[in-house]
Amino acid sequence: MISNDQFYQTLRLRFGFDSFRPGQLEALTSLASGQNTLAVLPTGAGKTLIYELYGAVTHQLVLVVSPLISLMQDQVISLNVRGEKRAAALTSQMSRSEHQWVVNHLKFYRYLFVSPEMLSQPQVLAAVKAVKPGLLVVDEAHCISTWGPDFRPEYLLLGQIRHQLGDPLTLMTTATATNRVKADIKRKMQLSKAAEIIQPVDRPNIFLDVERFEAADDKDARLVELVSELRTPGVIYFSSKKKANEMAELLNAKTSCRVAAYHADLDAETRFKVQQQFMQDQLDVICATSAFGMGIDKNNIRFVIHYHLPGDLESYWQEIGRAGRDGQQSVAILLYLSGDEQLSQFLSDATVPQDDEISYYFKHQPQENSAEKANLIWFYKQHGYREEQIKLAFTKRREQRALALSQLMTYVRIPTCKRAFIQGYFGQPIASKVSQCCVNDSEGLDLQQLGLLVSTPVSSGTQQADWQTIIAQLFNFS
């Protein structure tokens, strides 16, 4: 049994901190007592420190399942910078020989990062199993719930994979989880008895505003007005890459802000560049799709605007939660145009196959140019799912997405306190009432009163950050 003293000692030696942030020690103690643990901690609470410290104290392999290659690379660099060289990310971006070298030398590593897809490969799984990891970490664990079964189906295999690894001690971490998502994560990981470490998710410094429109032109005009008036930096979310491009161009032309688009069509180099420029305050506003966000830890974002509806309230909370990490007053504005929910509906229908499609694709092996749905169904068939099971899973998924959309629409329309509604949705008690709460409590959005009006014209000579600051921002230190 590991004592708290050991954790404190390692915290001092390795990180130079004297105390833990809320939730960290609780999670470590829970793991040390042998309990599988689901830790719901706000971004920036230092979820990484938990498993890094656990590995350092126990001297066993920590296997981290992560959704994005860029996230894995950030973590490896950050470990390296702290002097931990025994960290690697096993990804498709390595050459065949590099990949093979890591697989053959797993016992030399203390931290190994993999995607669910990579871990599903029999050769990788066997090699990891042979090393007997002391801790399995599922980072951004809400992905298990929000992405399966119609996107990245390997996430649904993680429960099974965990058994194949010999049921190692498991830590699941996420920043946002309703009771439904928490239950879904545990069920799919087959860890119904996992302990929960929960920190409150309310963000009292984010004012909640919803504005409704009947004409598209009115919404566009309001967006331009808001971006002209609001203090930056800010993020605007879209459900269309084309619209994100168009609006970035329009805002560059009509406001004094420096604006760029960010979505999956950009090549890796441009994406990296846009992200870094935003981090370093060389860009004021990002017009993004849902591709933007995970791993972004910028503390001075003043506004998050939604031009289109997100998929559900969990995503909404996650996206607006990127504002105001520094604790300063910030604002979340949802611009709703009548009929916007039809785009959400379409995006859901486009990836969730119907029963007749499932029957067809179940019998016909996908060809090279087959639809994503065809590959999806074949994937489940190859993993032993029966046709009826697949139909049931997707029917449930369709119902769940429809419900999520209707709950979001309730948020849009509800005439009472928006924060009270969301806190209720997350199953958390309402924190003490804040004075700047939401549009319904304050009779509208008053930027002056919130202190969010841009006071001075943008950019009076760009300030050059010193190189230490730039490097620190690059690697996400805090």
Add this chain to the structure above:
DNA sequence: CGGTCTTGGTGTACACCAAGACCGGTGCGGTACT
């Protein structure tokens, strides 16, 4: 699904409308090609 843009036919020469086409998010790994 539903809005927006393009195409094509009409009847009488440049405008009009109806029918049809098009579009709409998130990423991993691997494989086949230059």
